[in-house]
Amino acid sequence: MVTVNNDQIAIEYIDGVYNKLQQSHSHEPEFLQAVKEIIYSLKPVFAQRPEYMKMSLLERIVEPERVVKFRVAWQDDSGKVQVNRGFRVQYSSAIGPYKGGLRFHPSVNESIVKFLGFEQIFKNSLTGQPIGGAKGGSDFDPKGKSDSEIMRFCQAFMTELHKYIGPHEDVPAGDIGVGAREIGFLFGQYNRIKAAYQPGVITGKLPRFGGSLARKEATGYGTVYFVQEMLKEINESFEGQTVVVSGSGNVSTYAIEKAQQLGATVVACSDSNGFIYDPQGINLDTVKDIKEVRAARIKEYIDVHPHATYTENCNKIWTVKCDIALPCATQNEIDEQSAQLLITNGVKAIGEGANMPSTLEAINIYFKNNVLFAPAKAANAGGVAVSALEMAQNSMRLFWSFEEVDEKLQEIMINIYNNSREAAKEFGHENNLLIGANIAGFIKVADAMIAQGVI
């Protein structure tokens, strides 16, 4: 039985950890935001299990096991030497080798990599697979670079990173700006340096050299599978719903594809410049041609489909009326004002395909208005789950069919949903999947940390 006193002790403990972190990390706002969202939701766990406080589990888990920062010098096509910064945050190896993507984007800094790495610990734990949490990347901007420049950058990046990774140590993957092309270059350079063929060192590889079928689709499909479970609670499905999906990259493309397959009409998607609105339903072949084949801007959609409209300013996508919103682009893309607009326009469910796409204020608005809310670390865990399936296939030297992987993905997403739901109920926050996912992800890691001693 939890007493008020235990609650009080737990909140004072969490306040203490957060306040200290705030003082030492005031220059890392994204990291603080991610930590705040997670650790305050763990209050009922600490109230019920005071031994976790004695073991200083929060103080330990907010501190990465290792942060690697390095210079990446490479030559552009004109022969000029360019310099970028590389990062790898190895956050937690309590339940398995470090695992998490690499992001190449000019906004990448230590705060961003740490927020992503911290979230990854809980997400990876939720998948039920034995993988620890990590993240990495660089402030390199792939936009506008030639294939040769991308290759030289990836080779320079891996020439340093290889020292810290390996199939049993740390297994990176893709994220924003890192797709199959970049993974191929990174993998090639790793093998060259090691004079060995080690497919288990990185995931997201093309299926023809050790990648898994359905990895490309996994995050977007998984988000839709998760939201589908959530909709069942109100006796609804994707059939006949109007959906808005932000972004038009890897996660967005396959979230659109699965939502359409399940009978929804996706009316809008975006890129970092603006969004398109097509009341007849987005033509995904056109989007794939623009983004996957030609790497062009989304506004070109209206050249092919003149009945659609293009609006400059990607954040305005949330003004489009919809039943289901799937933010799949980037962090903090839905603020308080956009959340309020979605509610006013009658949104029923929000499923986060991107990492931390909603600000804390936006999330409060969802809860205040009883909107179904699928939090990122649960809803977008399908990508890393299939990455772990890729590792399993590499170890066993097996290759599963698309259908086999897709079936396993669906099972995993249903399990994540059920575990999050049950944890929320057990700790007194029924229907709050945010709290449920954080608790379910945390307990497994916490118990592993305790069992492994003070390290």
Ligand SMILES: NC(=O)c1ccc[n+]([C@@H]2O[C@H](COP(=O)([O-])OP(=O)(O)OC[C@H]3O[C@@H](n4cnc5c(N)ncnc54)[C@H](O)[C@@H]3O)[C@@H](O)[C@H]2O)c1
């Ligand atoms: N790729 C994965 O498997 C995976 C897994 C889990 C989570 N995520 C998260 O999903 C998000 C998208 O990742 P991705 O792999 O699809 O990257 P991507 O590089 O393939 O696509 C990102 C897309 O977002 C667009 N974009 C960037 N900023 C935007 C903004 N402010 N508004 C609208 N569009 C914007 C880009 O133009 C691009 O279309 C990220 O938050 C990432 O961390 C990705």
